Amino acid sequence: MSIFDTTTLSAAGVTPGSATAAATETRANIIEATQAAEDAVLTPKDPGAFPHPLRAALAARVAALGGEPALAERYAARAGGSAALADPAQDGTDQGLSHLMAFVDKVANDTRNIDAQDIAGLQTAGVSDADIVRLCELVAFLAYQLRVVAGLRLMTGAAA
Amino acid sequence: MSRIVHKFTRTVPQWQPRVTPVKLDEATPEQLDALSVTPSNTKVSAYVLTLAHDVESLKVRSPLFNAIMYDAGGMSRAEREVGALAASMVNRCIYCAAVHADRHAKLEKDTSVTDELFAKGENADLSPRNRVIFDFARKLSEAPVGATAEDMAALREAGLSEEEILDLILSSSLFGWANRLMHVLGDPVREEVSA
Numbered sequence: 001m002s003i004f005d006t007t008t009l010s011a012a013g014v015t016p017g018s019a020t021a022a023a024t025e026t027r028a029n030i031i032e033a034t035q036a037a038e039d040a041v042l043t044p045k046d047p048g049a050f051p052h053p054l055r056a057a058l059a060a061r062v063a064a065l066g067g068e069p070a071l072a073e074r075y076a077a078r079a080g081g082s083a084a085l086a087d088p089a090q091d092g093t094d095q096g097l098s099h100l101m102a103f104v105d106k107v108a109n110d111t112r113n114i115d116a117q118d119i120a121g122l123q124t125a126g127v128s129d130a131d132i133v134r135l136c137e138l139v140a141f142l143a144y145q146l147r148v149v150a151g152l153r154l155m156t157g158a159a160a
Numbered sequence: 161m162s163r164i165v166h167k168f169t170r171t172v173p174q175w176q177p178r179v180t181p182v183k184l185d186e187a188t189p190e191q192l193d194a195l196s197v198t199p200s201n202t203k204v205s206a207y208v209l210t211l212a213h214d215v216e217s218l219k220v221r222s223p224l225f226n227a228i229m230y231d232a233g234g235m236s237r238a239e240r241e242v243g244a245l246a247a248s249m250v251n252r253c254i255y256c257a258a259v260h261a262d263r264h265a266k267l268e269k270d271t272s273v274t275d276e277l278f279a280k281g282e283n284a285d286l287s288p289r290n291r292v293i294f295d296f297a298r299k300l301s302e303a304p305v306g307a308t309a310e311d312m313a314a315l316r317e318a319g320l321s322e323e324e325i326l327d328l329i330l331s332s333s334l335f336g337w338a339n340r341l342m343h344v345l346g347d348p349v350r351e352e353v354s355a
Contacts, residue, residue, distance in 0.1 A: 023322040026233060030330060033224035040216040048214075067305040107340055109303075112252035114344045119178040129179035133213035133345065140340035141217070144333045146304035151329030154312040155322065 003031040007038055008145055011071045012152035020155040038145065041138040042078075049131040053080035055138055060086035061101075062108045062142040071149060099125045100135065107139045162349040165254050168278040170265060172258045173348035181209035194219040210345055225338070228330045235320075235327035238267040239293055243328050245277065246297035247335030253343035256335060292318045297332035 003009055003024060004016055009031060014020050024031055042059060043052050050058070060075035065088045076086040084090050085101065092101035103122060106114060122132050165173045182191055184204060194215045195204055211218045229240055241264035248256035261274040276284040282298060292314045299306040315325050 019322050023326040026323055027231070027326060027330070029231070030224065030227050033220060033227060036220045037217065037224055040220050044214075044216045046216070067303065107344055111340055111343060112250070116178055116347065119345070130213040132179050133210060136341055136344050137211075137214045137217040140337045143340055144337035147300050147333035147336050148329055150304045151300055151307065151333065154307060154309060155325060155329070157309070
């Protein structure tokens with residue numbers, strides 16, 4: 001896979017031959033490791049309580065909330081039966097997952113106000129510590145990827 | 161007794177997990193393998209043992225982190241720390257902000273930039289170059305689409321190369337990730353000194 005085929009560079013519209021592409025080629029190891037990190041949170045061998053389609057839905061949700069509709073669409077396409085949760089307007093009540101949706105949305109977009117009660121609330125709802133870490137890694141990676149995509153797009157000079 | 165640290169500081173606190181970390185003597189072979197890719201394998205931190213709950217992410221994360229912050233070329237290490245610090249201040253990750261302010265001060269052999277940032281936040285009196293670097297990283301941290309074409313133009317006008325701009329995007333975005341682990345999964349604490 002060329003670095004230009006990774007989710008991050010293709011979502012940002014970085015194409016070979018541009019000045020932005022030349023810069024990313026000097027950091028090809030980082031672009032490749034970013035794809036490996038994406039695979040680790042979207043399609044891990046051990047998904048814990050979060051099957052791959054649900055992970056894709058959550059990724060799409062975080063991307064949509066972050067103002068990256070094209071990336072949201074890419075992830076939503078892999079969300080299968082969990083696709084409803086890709087829509088940030090859905091609070092997860094219908095799926096019995098409202099506690100998870102509230103946590104995901106807060107970690108993604110109101111990080112500074114997360115406190116011990118947010119974690120205790122998940123534990124009370126029966127989410128295991130390992131699954132809490134898995135969920136944080138998924139949202140945290142997306143926070144990184146969305147910003148790299150948005151930053152690269154600014155580098156290319158394209159409008160959002 | 162320990163108390164939670166709420167104010168920005170360069171004195172690095174302890175990190176106290178809100179979940180139970182993996183116990184080293186109960187770790188699976190996969191977890192042990194992922195733990196060995198971290199810089200210190202004799203004494204594994206509570207933070208890394210916490211992240212070992214998601215072993216596949218931990219394994220890819222450490223090399224990625226090191227490449228973004230330390231690989232040769234591009235932006236100076238100290239300026240990458242400004243990107244990391246801006247994100248950590250936006251997300252109020254006291255622990256990350258302490259580590260990276262301390263690193264910046266040591267790399268620059270000067271505490272004035274981080275003193276100023278901790279005292280005045282976004283209104284800090286900074287050099288023109290640090291000003292555009294901090295502002296871009298702060299806006300990108302506040303929201304993925306928070307930085308604008310004008311902010312990008314300001315980086316170029318301040319003389320940053322394309323490689324430096326890419327490194328700034330990477331380092332500040334990386335802390336969008338790191339803050340959402342450190343600040344969410346644990347508390348920064350300091351032991352109370354009893355009289």
